[in-house]
Amino acid sequence: MILYLDNAATSFPKPEEVYQAADRTLRRYGVNPGRGSYGLVLEAGRLVYRTREAVAELFNIADELRVVFTSNATEAINLALFGLLQPGDRVVTSSMEHNAVSRPLHALRARGIQVTEVPADRFGRLQPDDVKAAAMAGGQAARMVVLCHCSNVTGTVQPIEEIGPWCRRHGILFMVDAAQSAGLLPIDVQSMAIDVLAAPGHKCLLGPPGTGFLYLREDLQPTPLIFGGTGGDSMSEEMPEALPERLESGTLNAPALAGLLAGIEYVQRIGIRQVREHKTRLLEALLYGLRQLPGIRIYGPGTATEHGGVVSFTMAGRDPAETGFLLDEQYGICVRTGLHCAPAAHGTIGTLPSGTIRVSPGLFNTREDVDRLLSALTDMLGPNFSISQQGDVQ
Amino acid sequence: MIPENDIIALFKAPAVAMKAERLLRKAALDCRLIPAPREVAAGCSMALRCPAAQLSTMIRELNRLQLTPRAMYRKSASGYQPVTPSAEGEYHDPVSG
Missing domain, CATH: 3.40.640.10 (Type I PLP-dependent aspartate aminotransferase-like (Major domain))
Incomplete structure (x- = not known):
């Protein structure tokens, strides 16, 4: 799915x-x-x-x-x-x-x-x-x-x-x-x-x-x-x-x-407040999970409450475009990669020319969806890393 | 199409006419949008029609809402008679004052 x-x-x-x-x-x-x-x-x-x-x-x-x-x-x-x-x-x-x-x-x-x-x-x-x-x-x-x-x-x-x-x-x-x-x-x-x-x-x-x-x-x-x-x-x-x-x-x-x-x-x-709270909870889980993975760099404030609805990150040694392709092709996960039509913003955060992997959950996404993405990223990083439901590195 | 004594109001734009209809209906006026008669408007304008009995309320509400029509007419046997605004630009019921 x-x-x-x-x-x-x-x-x-x-x-x-x-x-x-x-x-x-x-x-x-x-x-x-x-x-x-x-x-x-x-x-x-x-x-x-x-x-x-x-x-x-x-x-x-x-x-x-x-x-x-x-x-x-x-x-x-x-x-x-x-x-x-x-x-x-x-x-x-x-x-x-x-x-x-x-x-x-x-x-x-x-x-x-x-x-x-x-x-x-x-x-x-x-x-x-x-x-x-x-x-x-x-x-x-x-x-x-x-x-x-x-x-x-x-x-x-x-x-x-x-x-x-x-x-x-x-x-x-x-x-x-x-x-x-x-x-x-x-x-x-x-x-x-x-x-x-x-x-x-x-x-x-x-x-x-x-x-x-x-x-x-x-x-x-x-x-x-x-x-x-x-x-x-x-x-x-x-x-x-x-x-x-x-x-x-x-x-x-x-x-x-x-x-x-x-x-x-x-x-x-x-209610807009409830929409925001829902997305913030998802971004909190995402940010926490990403921080448990090796070689991940997160861009932006780093605190879910300051992130609006998106989180951008890169994986060391990997082209974001390739990561996005693999997430789609092998795991059925749609994320946006590259410059997101905002090259100046990428210049500001230091991610030119390859850009970032951007994740933006919606109102109907769940914690399980975030976990599925984190599992896919863990899988892509190799057999020595996995992530539990709580986000602990095992 | 328009009964004698009925009032029609023309506005500066179709969306304003739409707004006027919506707000006047909320105020329980029996008004509706119609194609503006060619005697009073060229082209494809919309007009807001209201029964003569509700003229005073219509004018009071439009003034209160600051939705001043660009023209108002009363249908008579001989055609459409202008309902003229005051020097301040507000419309007044020519019957009740």
């Missing part, structure tokens, strides 16, 4: 309710929400609207119309960065970013936007004072600070609750990439002073692939990346001013958004 431990890429499996909601919507309301006014379209539109409300409620967003649906977090990040930044603007980011942030910023450099990258320490931790100093470099406040909340490589959680309010006080836009934290860590856009929040729907929010969203503070009006039909004011040659339509041209994926709604409701029923 396959053991999936790559939930940082996308959560799998989903709660049964998610499959049912997507299936039901595709069968009963498989029409184009917001296009026309007949009953089925209105039902599909109402469902999309309820999903907007659920997102807003989860992140304490005052107006659900400031929630724009996208196909993933990457699209949301691109919408915000390309839509808000102008030539001459200065942006501060970190050395722990995913390519979803660093590649758009690289492209924006060519358009006259200055990018400052604040280095994290070898555990992936950013010091707030370093971010603040970079944001005020030269005595002039940067236009934006953009940071990942939780690293997809090390799981390191950044202190956004400190950086956000500081940015607000200094008139700097604060944008958070919540790809690894939305649905796992508490996020409150008001108390954390988050102006722009980008997140996937298909990871810790348990929705189907092809879902994501962008939240924009009330007075932010990005230039659209995509132009087209929005279901209203069709005589105008201009895109509408109002969100979400301004940034939602084309047909929305209503079945997937229905699945996302079911996923969010599932997370809320369990």
